[in-house]
Amino acid sequence: MKQFCCSLFIALMPWIIFSCSGSAEDITESALREAEMAIAQGDMTAAESATKHIVGNRSLEDLTPRQLGRLSMIYMQLADVDDKGDHVSHATDCYRTAFAADSDSAAAFYNNVAPEHTAHAMLLSAIVHSTDIPTDSLHLDD
Numbered sequence: 302m303k304q305f306c307c308s309l310f311i312a313l314m315p316w317i318i319f320s321c322s323g324s325a326e327d328i329t330e331s332a333l334r335e336a337e338m339a340i341a342q343g344d345m346t347a348a349e350s351a352t353k354h355i356v357g358n359r360s361l362e363d364l365t366p367r368q369l370g371r372l373s374m375i376y377m378q379l380a381d382v383d384d385k386g387d388h389v390s391h392a393t394d395c396y397r398t399a400f401a402a403d404s405d406s407a408a409a410f411y412n413n414v415a416p417e418h419t420a421h422a423m424l425l426s427a428i429v430h431s432t433d434i435p436t437d438s439l440h441l442d443d
Contacts, residue, residue: 329355329368336375345382348375352391361398369399370410377421393429 336351352375361369376392399407414422 329364333368333371333375337371340375340378345379349379352376352379361394362402364395364398366399366403366406367410369395369402370407370414373399373425374414374418374421377418377425389428392425393432396425396429 332351332355336348336355339345339347339351352372355364355368355372364372373392373395376388376395380388380392396407396411399410411422411426
């Protein structure tokens, strides 16, 4: 019951903050922190709920490259626990959108992730680059 209450609180936190404070940027930052804290506590249900509040009806283009990077790391951690393709797909969408918005900021984020996220960042980069390069271009004609 205690875990349920904690999960419910974490899931509702972005909405509580939104009704009290205001800006979408503040709400996004709060929801990202809540998702990161939920993962640190092993509460993947609350983390996934927070990610849904972050994106909601908004476009990924509304997020900053750093926010997109953080969100992609959350999705990759969710994928570690729940091997649904959706999490990796969402992470790759965040990665691509971050680089499309500001490649320098995105590169700075991914090159400076915390050591515990280095493997996630490298895997995400490899996935995106391998799917973005057409297989025909890998065959060299002599």
